[in-house]
Amino acid sequence: MKEYTLKTKMRSYQWDELTEEQRELVSIAKEQIKRSYCPYSHFHVGAAAKLANGVVIRGCNQENAAYPSGLCAERSALFAAGAQYPEEPVVKLAIACFTGGHFTKEPGSPCGACRQVMLETEHRYGGKMEVLLYGEDEIFVFESAADFLPLTFVSENLNG
Numbered sequence: 001m002k003e004y005t006l007k008t009k010m011r012s013y014q015w016d017e018l019t020e021e022q023r024e025l026v027s028i029a030k031e032q033i034k035r036s037y038c039p040y041s042h043f044h045v046g047a048a049a050k051l052a053n054g055v056v057i058r059g060c061n062q063e064n065a066a067y068p069s070g071l072c073a074e075r076s077a078l079f080a081a082g083a084q085y086p087e088e089p090v091v092k093l094a095i096a097c098f099t100g101g102h103f104t105k106e107p108g109s110p111c112g113a114c115r116q117v118m119l120e121t122e123h124r125y126g127g128k129m130e131v132l133l134y135g136e137d138e139i140f141v142f143e144s145a146a147d148f149l150p151l152t153f154v155s156e157n158l159n160g
Contacts, residue, residue: 006150006151007150008142008147008148008150009142009143009147010140010141010142010147011140011141011142012138012139012140012141013138013139013140013141014138014139015139018132018139018141021050021092022092022094022132022139022141025048025050025056025092025094025132026048026094026096026132026134026139028046028048028056028058028094029046029047029048029073029094029095029096029132029134030046030096030098030103030134031046032046032047032048032058032059032060032073032096033045033046033060033096033097033098034046035058035060036060036061036062036073036098037060037061037062037063038061038063039063040063040065040067041063042099042100043061043097043098043099044060044061044097044098044099045060045061045072045073045074045095045096045097045098045108046058046059046060046073046095046096046098047059047060047073047074047076047077047078047093047094047095047096048077048093048094049077049078049080049081049090049092049093050090050091050092050093050094051081051085051088051089051090051091052088052089052090052091053085053088055085055088057077057078057080057081057084057085057090058077058080059073059074059075059076059077059078059080060073060076061073061076062076072110072111072113072114073095074093074095074110074114074117074118075113075114075117077093078090078093078117078118078121079117081121082121082124089125089126089127089129090121090122090125090129091127091128091129091130092129092130092131092132093118093129093130093131093132093145094131094132094134095107095108095110095131095132095133095134096108096134097134097135102136103134103135103136104135104136105135105136105137106135106137106138107133107134107135107138107139107140108133108135109133110131110133110148115145115148115149116149116153118131118145118148119145119146119148119149119152119153119154120154121145122144122145122146123152123154123155128143128144128145128146129144129145130142130143130144131144131145131147131148
């Protein structure tokens with residue numbers, strides 16, 4: 001038997017420790033919660049994806065009475081970015097969660113499906129995508145979406 005230890009790195013920041021560019025992107029993600037459609041969970045999520053050309057694509061969660069038919073904020077933003085700007089890498093992604101009348105104290109974490117889409121987005125463009133998870137008490141910053149999935153599944157895995 002072998003035992004492995006998987007490690008990932010994230011940093012925790014306060015609002016005033018973020019760069020102006022990071023604060024701007026997080027602010028857009030926070031604003032997006034107003035466009036969220038979540039009559040079932042009442043858990044609003046906003047996302048903002050910044051492309052290499054400076055364009056910011058916005059996303060928010062969209063629920064449906066047939067639950068599997070909804071879509072998370074992260075995937076709505078990343079899929080829109082790929083559809084509208086297929087040649088432009090996504091270089092940053094900010095995510096904010098809102099429930100019970102306020103933003104979450106701790107940063108919300110992307111679901112497994114969103115993590116896989118984030119990873120595929122990085123793999124597609126061959127570069128890292130910084131991920132910012134907003135919480136009122138702290139903001140987590142990851143250098144790469146791959147930090148969420150240390151054992152990745154990408155196109156090379158399909159070839160055996």
